[in-house]
Amino acid sequence: MKTTYRQVAAAVALTFAALAAPAHAAAPATFSTIKQVKAGELNVGYVDEGPANGPVVILLHGWPYDINSFVDVVPKLTTKGYRVIVPHLRGYGSTRFLDAQAPRNGEPAALASDVIALMDALKIDKATLAGYDWGARTADIVAALWPQRVKGLVSVSGYLIGSQEAGKQPLPPEAELQWWYQFYFATERGRVGYEKNHHDFAKLIWKLASPQWKFDDATYERSALSLDNPDHAAVTVSNYRWRLGLEKSDVKYAQLEAQLAKFPSISVPTITMEGDANGAPHPEPAAYAKRFTGKYQHQHIAGGVGHNLPQEAPDAFAQAVLDLEKL
Structure with missing residues (x-):
């Protein structure tokens, strides 16, 4: 059979298309073993x-992410002899409330109390804490209120302790715009919308918060599974409504919140960090440096690094934990 020019051209085109097609990427790594322990109000994954017997580091993730933010950080610390604990926060992954009727409270003092309860359950007297977003805020609170339990602190975006009173103060228009989802969650439409659309909602937040991070679908889906926790939407909405003063503090955390409303200083050795492409709301380092009264250092991470700093720049994040020893 005579081969025509068109057939040859088509074959060549198919060959080039095959060469140009991306190779099937391997599934992103994840943690092979998730343990469970009863701690305070929760069964924590x-x-x-x-x-x-190594020195303990507890890594705390943010919203709407999960423990996989640290999947490349953990081996960098364990090879240096550290024991690394990475819990799913309340409302994420395999963490569950022990009482089916308990309020799905997302206020900051509750999350910080969860860390102390976890340390007690695991018989950890003292640990280094490191986190970003909700995790950084939680670590800041633990370091401020329970400094005797904290060896050192790594906090992305610095001092994130707030109060309902402070939340009443209006911000400049551009800053208010960045908090659009906080106002969305204040409405019943937002609560229902997040319950229904949390998968796509969280992916949008990832893109906005880290505009230069080119994560693939597999990387996102790995973490999105943790957002299918039955309490995730309720805890999320509670957190942001509390910040606007639309939810009252649980009476058992009232004393802690009163202490936090005074913006306590943090005296433990601390390294704060900020990526150069953080698209989420965050304070300027100069605005919070004075809040850290112990040994202190700020690290600016270049290279298009956004809000999820430990996942986008795991080498820098792990090194910051190691650098605490040198302060």
Whole structure:
């Protein structure tokens, strides 16, 4: 059979298309073992890797992310002899409330109390805390209110302790615009919308908060599974409504919130960090440096690094934890 020019051209085109097609990417790594422990109000799902007798580092993730933010950080610390604990926060992954009727409270003092309860359950007297977003705020609160339990602190975006009183103060229009989702969650439409659309909603937040991070679908889907927790939407909405003063503090956290409303200083050795392409609301380092009264250093991370700093720049984040020893 005579081969025509068109057939040859088509074959060549198919060959080039095959060469140009991306190779099938391997599924992103994840943690192989998730443990569970009853701690305070929760049955907490957590990663526990590294030598059992090593100095403890607790890594705290943010919203709307999960423990996989630290999947490349953990081995960098365990190889240095650290025992690394990475818990799913309330409302994420395999963490569950012990009482089916308990309020799905997302206020900051509750999340910080969860960390202390987890440390008590695991018989950890003192640990280094490191986190970003909700995780950084939680770590800041623990360091401020329970400094005797904290060896050192790594906090992305610095001092994030707030109060309902402070939340009443209006911000400049551009800053208010960045908090659009907080106002959305204040409405019944927003609550229902997030329950229904949390998968696509969270993906949008990832893109807005880290505009230069080119994560693929597999990387997102790995973490999105954690947002299918039955309490996730309720805890999320509670957190942001509390900030606007639309929810009252649980009476058992009232004393802690009163202390936090005074913006306590943090005296433990601290390294704060900020990526150069953080698209989420965050304070300027100069605005919070004075809040850290102990040994202190700020690290600016270049290279298009956004809000999810430990996942976007795991080497820098792990190194900051190690650098605490040198302060």
